[in-house]
Amino acid sequence: MDSNLQDGFGRTIDYLRMSVTDRCDFRCVYCMAEDMTFLPRQQVLGLEELYRLAALFVRNGVKKIRLTGGEPLVRKGILTYFQAMKRHLDTGALKELTLTTNGSQLAKFAGDLAACGIKRINVSLDTLNPAKFAEITRWGRLPQVLEGINAAKTAGLRVKINAVALKGFNEDELFPLVEWCGREGHDLTFIEVMPMGEMGDIQRLDQYWDLKDLRARLATRFTLTDLTERTGGPARYVRLNETGQKVGFITPLTHNFCESCNRVRLTCTGELYMCLGQEDRADLRAPLRASPDDAVVIKAIRDAISHKPKGHDFDYTRQSVKGQMTRHMSHTGG
Ligand code: SAM
Numbered sequence: 001m002d003s004n005l006q007d008g009f010g011r012t013i014d015y016l017r018m019s020v021t022d023r024c025d026f027r028c029v030y031c032m033a034e035d036m037t038f039l040p041r042q043q044v045l046g047l048e049e050l051y052r053l054a055a056l057f058v059r060n061g062v063k064k065i066r067l068t069g070g071e072p073l074v075r076k077g078i079l080t081y082f083q084a085m086k087r088h089l090d091t092g093a094l095k096e097l098t099l100t101t102n103g104s105q106l107a108k109f110a111g112d113l114a115a116c117g118i119k120r121i122n123v124s125l126d127t128l129n130p131a132k133f134a135e136i137t138r139w140g141r142l143p144q145v146l147e148g149i150n151a152a153k154t155a156g157l158r159v160k161i162n163a164v165a166l167k168g169f170n171e172d173e174l175f176p177l178v179e180w181c182g183r184e185g186h187d188l189t190f191i192e193v194m195p196m197g198e199m200g201d202i203q204r205l206d207q208y209w210d211l212k213d214l215r216a217r218l219a220t221r222f223t224l225t226d227l228t229e230r231t232g233g234p235a236r237y238v239r240l241n242e243t244g245q246k247v248g249f250i251t252p253l254t255h256n257f258c259e260s261c262n263r264v265r266l267t268c269t270g271e272l273y274m275c276l277g278q279e280d281r282a283d284l285r286a287p288l289r290a291s292p293d294d295a296v297v298i299k300a301i302r303d304a305i306s307h308k309p310k311g312h313d314f315d316y317t318r319q320s321v322k323g324q325m326t327r328h329m330s331h332t333g334g
Contacts, residue, residue: 004061005301007274007308014063015232015263020050020078021070022268026102027138028124030164030193030207034138044268047077049288051084053266056297058088063095066122070268073105082116089117100124100162104140106148110155120158122189123149127163127170128180136169153184160187162250167209174217182243189235189248190214211249218247232262234276252276258311264304272304277312 005013021044027034045053054065065085072078088094099113100122113121125145127133133142152159161181163170170177181188192211215238218224223241234257237248258275265273270285282304287297 005057005305007305009308009310011259011261011308012061013262013264013305013308014061015066016054016057016062016064017066017068017263017265018050018054019068019070019266019268020045020072020081021075023074024069024071024102025074025104026071026140028140029136029138030166039269045270045285045288047075047081049270049285051081052294053270053284053288053297054081054085055088056294056301058094060298060301063093065094065097067097067099071102071104072099073101073109079109079112079116082113082118086116098122101148102137102140103145103148103152107144107151110148110151110157113152114155114157118157120160121152122160122162123152124162124164125149126166127173128176129173132169136166149184149186158187159184160189160248162189162191164193165190165209165211165214166193166207169207171209174214175221178218178222178240178245178247182240182245187246187248189237189250191250192253194252211251215249230257230260232260233257261308261311264308272301274304274308275312278309280307280309282307 007013022039024032024036026032027036057065067078067081069075075081082097085094085097089097097116097118098121099118101124103123103125106121106123123145125133126136128142130142133140133145149159161177163177165171178188190211193207193209215224218238218240222243224238224247225241227237227239227246229237233250234252234254235248235250237246239246261275265276266284267273270283270288271281272284274280274282282300284297284300284304287300290296
């Protein structure tokens, strides 16, 4: 039976976020500990398994797939996945294949990604200051990322910059970031920081910068027009009248988008999370590895989605969530 995926509340699930690796070449302080222990290789889905699952989701009505991680472009052989998925873009069954990346490998991959039918990408970039960039990513180098972003632009990829809003860290870069994105032609989205990762000495809650405040500051210099477009996720957009730029706000902790939620998330170990703020999940790796029969896997996907919770109740006090947030969340604009 090839038809759409519907949950128990009548919502159609047509957006899949897939984490393709838990590994990353950066160690952003709000995301990972510096001495991360990564998963044993056999626990992580192989590229063929990732492809098989993705193709099954597409066969069952998923129209948009976003790869994330970890850093998707450090996954060995990931290009073969994109190349294999291209046929689903070509048939029109899949409307969009995209990724969220830290940009470090874009100089190498941008052209190939464009050739695989990728039209736009999200690049995470919190600051344009090289020293601050090194501080927040621990291992990243800003020039490499800027070179990657340029390569993406040259390859014809549309770039959206995702910046985590961090009080006392990039507050003073609000306007420089907006202006840089305006000049370069990139959309820009701010993400509210979530209580994850390992900030070490930096107090997490001290870093929380309410996006309402950020928006109010933006309004001191620009006239903001709310855009009605919805993504089915936690993003809202405004247009800056003076420049025509689009700026987004992602508030993963609010739950006012649950009614229109159209997405599920797959971890790189094959666990399907039904909701950003809930622990409900289903293991797809076991059925995937147990049987070459796709019907078994499709049944597992349908069963899981039929149990998608109505809404999320993300608890900001859940400070004990440690280590790599994306191992099970791979969330937001990410
Ligand atoms: N490596 C890729 C990248 O850098 O975009 C994809 C994975 S990364 C986890 C996806 C997004 O999640 C990035 O934009 C990152 O800044 C964001 N992120 C990570 N930890 C976060 C947190 N604690 N709160 C809010 N956003 C976070």
